[in-house]
Amino acid sequence: MTVEQKAKTLTHFINGEEVIGVSSRYSDVFNPSTGEVIAQVPLATKEEVQDAIELAKKAYPGWKNTAIGKRVEVVYRFRQLLVEHQEKLIDVICEESGKTREDAKGEILRGIESVDMAISAPQMLKGEYSVNVGGNINAYSAKSPLGVVACIAPFNFPVMVPLAITSMAVAVGNAVILKPSERVPISALYLSKLWKEAGLPNGVWTVINGDKDAVNELLENDNIQAISFVGSTPVAEYIYQTGTKHNKRVAAFGGGKxxxxxxxxxxxxxxxxxxxxxxxxxxxxxxxxxxxxxxxxxxxxxxxxxxxxxxxxxxxxxxxxxxxxxxxxxxxxxxxxxxxxxxxxxxxxxxxxxxxxxxxxxxxxxxxxxxxxxxxxxxxxxxxxxxxxxxxxxxxxxxxxxxxxxxxxxxxxxxxxxxxxxxxxxxxxxxxxxxxxxxxxxxxxxxxxxxGYHNFGGWKRSKFGEGHMFGPDQARFFTKAKTISERWPDETEDTTTSFAFPSNDEIKPKE
The missing domain is CATH 3.40.309.10 (Aldehyde Dehydrogenase; Chain A, domain 2)
Structure with missing residues (x-):
């Protein structure tokens, strides 16, 4: 039997299901320790990415409107499953990345720190409230998820980086599309199974496998609101420049010396x-x-x-x-x-x-x-x-x-x-x-x-954009703030039209 016959054909994970790719293009996945081809991963077409985005877009409102406590319950169950399936995850990481078992275990534990931080999403989402800022007006802020967001991960941390750049995005109410490295796609698909078992609604978590064609669609598609990327500096700069050109919020983490x-x-x-x-x-x-x-x-x-x-x-x-x-x-x-x-x-x-x-x-x-x-x-x-x-x-x-x-x-x-x-x-x-x-x-x-509860990010050409990986900035990056000024007038207030710039003067009663 040839190596090609042994190699399994992988799928995407779309709308809660493993989906066979329709592209005729595939990339070999190697076991670096042996040099053998262990799988072939489909490289998604532009149309496949668009369809996946549309399904995520449909799933988003229901997840956004799910009570934050219920969302966190799903994230917590996902954490428990990570611990329960740790040995299997180690096997997957080692086979497709060549890491030692000790190193793979350390990666998973650091990834779980990001999930722990995501469990604190209720605290991260609390707004501010001020009573009577002037004229019997109360002012407060509220945080909302962005919508459909994309996360693009590198090969060197098949589990830790995907967890770091997606966990908080899920917890605060976004629908997330993960594009893992085509060199290590098996780990991402395994995480998909755990999210489904944890009870995450279909469409909220998507894994789309692909190369630059898939990435470009994520960068240019109007339905993607934000991009989180980890990889080399030249690609990080490309992701940042292209994503922001298409009016997206981008945090692109590059290389280091x-x-x-x-x-x-x-x-x-x-x-x-x-x-x-x-x-x-x-x-x-x-x-x-x-x-x-x-x-x-x-x-x-x-x-x-x-x-x-x-x-x-x-x-x-x-x-x-x-x-x-x-x-x-x-x-x-x-x-x-x-x-x-x-x-x-x-x-x-x-x-x-x-x-x-x-x-x-x-x-x-x-x-x-x-x-x-x-x-x-x-x-x-x-x-x-x-x-x-x-x-x-x-x-x-x-x-x-x-x-x-x-x-x-x-x-x-x-x-x-x-x-x-x-x-x-x-x-x-x-x-x-x-x-x-x-x-x-x-x-x-x-x-x-x-x-996991401190912000991660380099300076200069090691990071493009203002977002961070890990820490409280994850919640800020994947949400948008709304500031509300609210007043309930009564019959005694003077409602005379004013053309002055709004100020914090007291409301005058009717004479």
């Missing part, structure tokens, strides 16, 4: 351990992964590289079926080739190899997309590998003389997603926190990703 500043007073052994996990975990396919270390002082740089070389030599790359591996493959063969090109170019531009992971031992006996941990040093700011995000296990060390130089290097970079400093100096940490121009900042924290 996240540095760890290593001060001379830091415990280098502890810092190196923190660097390893933050830099190479999930094969470095995280937008918040540490891209490189900036070591302050030549002695710090030399010692840090020597410690890292020894530790990296002990890292194990392999399939998720091996409980002893530290990280798995990258997502596709093309990704692997692109990462190797970045390493080769860095060497051409003058960087030096401290550790070469381009040909790990496992790659000789497997068709999986494996790369070992690579560490480059003698890297300069003008080099491509310093300027561009490398979505794979090729990390760098840069040497500077002072903390100010490290801060300036980071602030001059076009990306500003995450950054951290390792130090035992309070004044150094305070200077760093105050002067750094990055959205998410850590002090002795390897990956400064906020918990």
């Amino acid at each position: 996240n540095f760890m500043i290593v001060m001379p007073d830091a415990n280098l052994e502890q810092t190196a351990n923190a660097f390893l996990g933050a830099a190479y975990g999930a094969a470095s396919q995280r937008c918040m992964a540490i891209s490189g270390a900036i070591a302050v002082g030549a002695d710090t740089e030399k010692k840090f590289i020597e410690i890292l070389k020894e530790k990296i030599a002990n890292l194990k790359v392999g399939p998720y079926t091996d409980p002893e591996v530290d990280f798995g493959p990258v997502i596709t063969k093309q990704s692997k080739e692109n990462i190797i090109k970045h390493i080769d170019l860095a060497l051409e531009e003058g960087a030096s190899l401290a550790v070469d992971g381009r040909k790990p031992e496992i790659s000789e006996n497997s068709n999986g997309f494996y790369l070992g941990a690579t560490l480059l040093h003698n890297v300069k700011p003008e080099m491509t590998i310093f300027k561009e995000e490398v979505f794979g296990p090729a990390r760098i060390v840069v040497g500077v003389e002072t903390l100010q130089q490290a801060i300036d290097l980071i602030n001059d970079h076009e990306l500003g997603n995450g950054v951290t400093i390792f130090t035992n100096s309070g004044p150094a940490a305070r200077k760093f926190q105050e002067e750094i121009e990055v959205g998410m900042v850590g002090v002795n924290v390897p990956i400064p990703i906020p918990v």
Whole structure:
């Protein structure tokens, strides 16, 4: 039996049902650990996306008018199902993304934090009320859902990101259309089954699989009110510019070049351990992964590289079926080739190899997309590998003389997603926190990703739009506010016509 015959054909999830795609276009879904095709996902036509939007539009009014307490009951049941089906979800994540089981479990737990935040939607939806702002008028605000919203997710977090960008949208009363990455569609379809089992009405949750054609329809369709996107910076910029051109609210989260500043007073052994996990975990396919270390002082740089070389030599790359591996493959063969090109170019531009992971031992006996941990040093700011995000296990060390130089290097970079400093100096940490121009900042924290009830978002070209992922801003992004001024006149009031600008003068009784 051929690989193609083994591969199952996936569906969309529309109006509460698995729907077979009518497009003649399909994309292969790989198991990165083996290189095998495990499924084929349909790439929706423009007409399929339009039909799905229309069904979501019909479902929206009923969900919007459902009492918030009842909506939250559904979200809570969905949370319970996530916990109950955790092991199965781990299996799905590992098979289609290549992550280790430990990493997949951590992803699910972080995703559940977003569901927990969505359960607090009643608190997030409370308005404000002022009595007698003037003239016996009471003023208050009310929040309403937007309508049909679209969420476009990346491959690197098949469960966490979809939960992060959809849970609150559902809870506050929107109908949500999720377009997952065509590389990892199975996880999104599994989430669809759990939403249905939780009691979410048909049409409120939709998964439409596709590529740029599907995305463009979501960006241009007048019935889509908002777009939440996570992916690379060039695509994030395209999503933002196209979506806002079509009068949509857009929050587009792009890439990061996240540095760890290593001060001379830091415990280098502890810092190196923190660097390893933050830099190479999930094969470095995280937008918040540490891209490189900036070591302050030549002695710090030399010692840090020597410690890292020894530790990296002990890292194990392999399939998720091996409980002893530290990280798995990258997502596709093309990704692997692109990462190797970045390493080769860095060497051409003058960087030096401290550790070469381009040909790990496992790659000789497997068709999986494996790369070992690579560490480059003698890297300069003008080099491509310093300027561009490398979505794979090729990390760098840069040497500077002072903390100010490290801060300036980071602030001059076009990306500003995450950054951290390792130090035992309070004044150094305070200077760093105050002067750094990055959205998410850590002090002795390897990956400064906020918990689910704090806002997530980078600065500069790491984020386009004013929305955030995680936190209370999720509720604000997926709702619109209405301010109401209300007065009930009685027979004693003077109703003489006034042409003056409305003010807070008291109402005068009839004479």
